[in-house]
Amino acid sequence: MRKILFVMPALYGGGAEKSLVNLLNLIDYKKYAVDLLLFKQEGLFLTQIPKEVRLLPLTSSLRYAYKIDMGMFGSLSGFKTGMLRLMGTVVCKVLYKEKAGQQRWMKCYKHCLPNLEGKYDIAVGFLEGEASYYVIDKVNAEKKILWIHNDFNEIKKNEDAKIYENYFQKADSVVSISDKCVQILKQNYPNLINKFYCLPNLTSSTLLKKMSEEFAVSEYENNKFNILSIGRLTRQKGYDIAIDALKILKEKYSDIHWWIIGAGELEEQLKKQVKDNELEEYITFLGLKANPYPYIRGCDLLVQPSRWEGKSVVLDEAKILAKPILATNYSTIKDQLRDKKEGLITDISPNAIAEGIAKLRENPQLYNSIQHYLDAHEYGNEKEILQYYELLDKQSD
Secondary structure, three states, rough: EEEEEEEOOOOOOOOHHHHHHHHHHHHOOOEEEEEEEEEHHHHHHHHHOOOOOOHHHHOOHHHHHOOOOHHHHHHHHHHHHHHHHHHHHHHHHHHHHHHHHHHHHHHHHHHHOOOOOOEEEEEEEOOOHHHHHHHHHOOEEEEEEEEOOOOOHHHOOOHHHHHHHHHHHHHOOEOOOOHHHHHHHHOOOOOHHHHHHEEOOOOHHHHHHHHHOOOOOOEEEEOOOOEEEEOOHHHOOOOHHHHHHHHHOOOOOOOOEEEOOOOOOHHEEEEEEHHHHOOOOOOOEOOOOOOOOHHHHOOEEEEEEOOOOOHHHHHHHHHHHOOOEEEEEEOOOOHHOOOOOEEEOOOOHHHHHHHHHHHHHOOOHHHHHHHHHHHHHOOOOOOHHHHHHHHHHHOOO
């Protein structure tokens, strides 16, 4: 039995977190003994960790590197790390601005955090950034695999690509989640092309369909055209664009309501934008939901107004539930959505999104053809776990 470690910052409601939880629920525990290290033992998906997974306890050093509370005063190592976090974060924000998180690791944590005890056959940094840095710098493992869940051209706008190159060189393999994302990595690092692999996010259609029937959504109104979006409230997800699109739609339709599942740093800013445009009656922020699938199943349209993505878990889930989709034309969307077959792809603008929604709203023939196409195809891919095993069991060069 091979011993594997997965490292992740936390298990909040993002696509990468959901992808990891799905993997942990599909993996063969007769083949692998799995440990999970979370920098913060928090998040909606904590309860979905299988019982076979050993959640590693946090040392005071690691705990207070990512969360400050009164407990840090209970030990010298906790106090030192808490103060390091405070000072390192402030100094790096002043000196490096948007690159502060990456530089905090390079200047502070890399040198001050202790190595993880024990030895593993395989260690996986399941998210770009500090989870990956930790695996390379702090874990003793025969084989190390890093995961990139986003379009790297977007990542490098706010982080130093040279630092990533150094970590990619030390890894045995670097995985991304779509052909386009892997192509982008190869374009950025042509000397490392043999390290890059594509492994899709895993989704079980059987489990997802079962969860979608766990409860009826009380919030939806039958006489409304219910639009749903799911994702973190960040600039990447384009909710500011969606609100401007809703302002346009409001002039034409009184029966549209837009529901948003998610949380994030832009929540208050987005709510202010809603209020400033007098859209309170047309949009509702639902917060995080441990089980969003009844909301997907019950909505009329799933809209993803993102500026960029890697490969969206939400779109795969909507396809499994045969829900028509409208998505914006970010760089990787055509890896995942067939235009006018599985949904509509529009330009990344309020007018284009509004026009696309109106088209689906007013053209039942198009809407129904998309729904029938989705219903006739199988989008669950749990069998792709075999590709994961192949990579995990591949001998290091």
